[in-house]
Amino acid sequence: MNDLTNKSWLNWFRLASPSAFYPVAGKLIPFFWVLTVAFGLAGLWVSFFVAPVDAVQGQGYRIIFVHVPASWMSMFLYMIMAAWAGIGLVFNTRLSAMMAQAIAPIGAVMAFLSLWTGAFWGKPMWGAWWVWDARLTSELILFFLYLGFIALQASIDQVRRADKAGAILALVGVVNVPIIYFSVKWWNTLHQGASVSMTKSSSMAHTMLWGMLLMALCFWMYAIAMTLMRVRVIILERESHTDWVQNLKEVKG
């Protein structure tokens, strides 16, 4: 028994090596794509056909089913990216730095999507594509932070220095995430307050909430699948000199 638990622990840490992680990630990717499509279909069905029309905002509110999950993911992915970057910095593990590098563009896309769908929502509701509201501005900064991280990593030639410099930048930028999250509370500006909270029951209709949660799960699965795909490519790129990559079926052709 003791032997078994020891082994499973060993197996976990074995995955920190790119050569061990590469095939596992490959096996997991189809699984997460299936979940993405399943949650996506269910979420879209609930959000378009089941969820009621909003009393105040009419049909226009339905963009919430993309807007809110995208915003959540943009913040969450930043935290995950910074965490991987930090782990890479402290323990000098190669795979964690690759994970951070893989997550960054996905997070940037999520932040962009959040801003863009927000603009689509803002135009009919507030009469403006963009206002300099605290939450919008801080989300924009988050987008810039992602771009900065990507640009910094791309412009440093030595891989290890790029990883470490990116990690420091990612960790410094974490300061912004709580600012976005609490911005609707701290500054009472145009952006509406949070409709979903951990501490009190939701202020929205249950079907709306379900639609949003299903879409959030879909975005989650998408982000995981994309990260795994991207990290596999990064592993191939960085480990291209090693034997195990040279012997891969897909590399040999």
Next chain:
Amino acid sequence: MNAFFMIVQRDLLLVMRRKSEVLTALFFFVIVTSLFPLGIGADAALLRKIAPGVIWVSALLATLLGLQRLFASDYQDGTLEQLALSPRSFVVLVLGKITAHWLVCGLPLLILAPMIGLQFDLDSASLETLLLTLLLGTPVLSLIGSIGAALTLGVRGGGALMSLLVLPLYIPVLIFGAGAVYAKSVGLDVAGHFSLLGALLILALAFVPWVSAAALRIAIE
């Protein structure tokens, strides 16, 4: 502490030998702020309203100009490596270099700002607030900027990249700095703005020297 003052003194001496670099950033500040009335029009009421933002944004950009030189020449001639290897605390030495940068790039802005403010027809109360916000804010600019300067050290296209990294992090300082002057000019309470600027300064002082030192160690590794 002695090492700290030695570094400040050395960097100031180096700057005094090559004054043109400092003056460039200062003239940049004066010229950029003077361009706004020409571009927007000479409506005094409008100028009064945009003055805090214009002066603050120009101060950000002028600081950015000076940042590129913060570690670059020491990096090129190997001094930085010697500093990192020295038995003195590298963090203190880095803080010394940042302090010298503020004395050269931040402090002169403070001295020039009232003159620019007068060009924009600011009243004396607003000018006073502007000076105080710059006094609290420009050290934060130098501190945060040093992280960007350290991260992009020796990187091709480093200057443009540094603006991309640093400017987003400058936004809070800009919001509260310019916000305080604007609030003062319309007769609102400015204590909150000053508390937040002070908090930013304390936070930056507490963490940035370590972060910059770590980033520099990565660069010279």
